[in-house]
Amino acid sequence: xxxQTETTNPQATAQDNRPVILIVEDxxxxxxxxxxxxxxxxxxxxxxxxxxxxxxxxxxxxDICGLVTDVELxxxxxxxxxxxSVAQARPELPILIVSGRAAPDPERMPAxxxxxxxxxxxxxxxARLKGIMPHC
Numbered sequence: 001x002x003x004q005t006e007t008t009n010p011q012a013t014a015q016d017n018r019p020v021i022l023i024v025e026d027x028x029x030x031x032x033x034x035x036x037x038x039x040x041x042x043x044x045x046x047x048x049x050x051x052x053x054x055x056x057x058x059x060x061x062x063d064i065c066g067l068v069t070d071v072e073l074x075x076x077x078x079x080x081x082x083x084x085s086v087a088q089a090r091p092e093l094p095i096l097i098v099s100g101r102a103a104p105d106p107e108r109m110p111a112x113x114x115x116x117x118x119x120x121x122x123x124x125x126x127a128r129l130k131g132i133m134p135h136c
Contacts, residue, residue, distance in 0.1 A: 018044045019133065020061065024054045024069040024082060025098075034068070037122030038129070050075035051082035058086060064093070066133050068125060071099035080108045087113065094132040098125060 021038055025031040026049040035045045046064065048054050052075050058064055067086055071079040083095045087110030095110060100118040109115060116128050 018042055019066065020044045020046060020064045021066040021068060021129065022054060022057060022061075022064045023047045024051060024067070024073060024079065025049065026070065026072070026074040030070075034122045034125060037126050038068075041126040041130070043129075049073065051077035051079070051085075054082055055085060055089075058090065058093075066094045066096070066129060068096045068098060068129065071097060071101060071104075080104060083113050084108075084110045087111065094129070094134070096125065096129055096132065 019042075021043045023031055023034055023038070023045050025034065025047070031047050031049070035047055038045050046057055046061065048057060051069075051073050054067070054069070067083070069079040069082055073079055073082070079097055079099070083097055086093055086095060095113040097104070097109070097113055097115050098118060098120070099115070103115055103117065114128060114132055116125060
């Protein structure tokens with residue numbers, strides 16, 4: 001289960017041609033557990049804790065083909081703001097927003113993004129991700 005943590009290598013490619021998912025979560029145990037579940041489910045993961053870092057990774061990694069983000073993140077930008085920025089920059093990218101809060105105001109959600117409420121298992125996130133992911 002070798003996940004990449006905050007990679008900056010723009011030449012990196014998907015390991016074994018598995019789809020690459022960017023996970024943005026600032027709780028260490030949560031991101032490690034979710035990374036393991038997604039990798040066991042057939043994805044490669046790139047992980048970071050802030051929206052600012054996620055945006056730079058997305059810019060450097062055109063092979064990333066899905067985003068899973070928590071709402072509460074370290075840094076100044078929250079998961080909804082990240083999702084909206086990503087939706088503008090890469091409108092084709094599937095986005096899954098995860099939060100322990102109630103479902104957000106639809107105006108805060110970018111078009112096409114999905115929301116999943118916690119508590120949920122990593123397998124629930126994996127199943128939802130598989131449902132919104134095209135084959136990339």
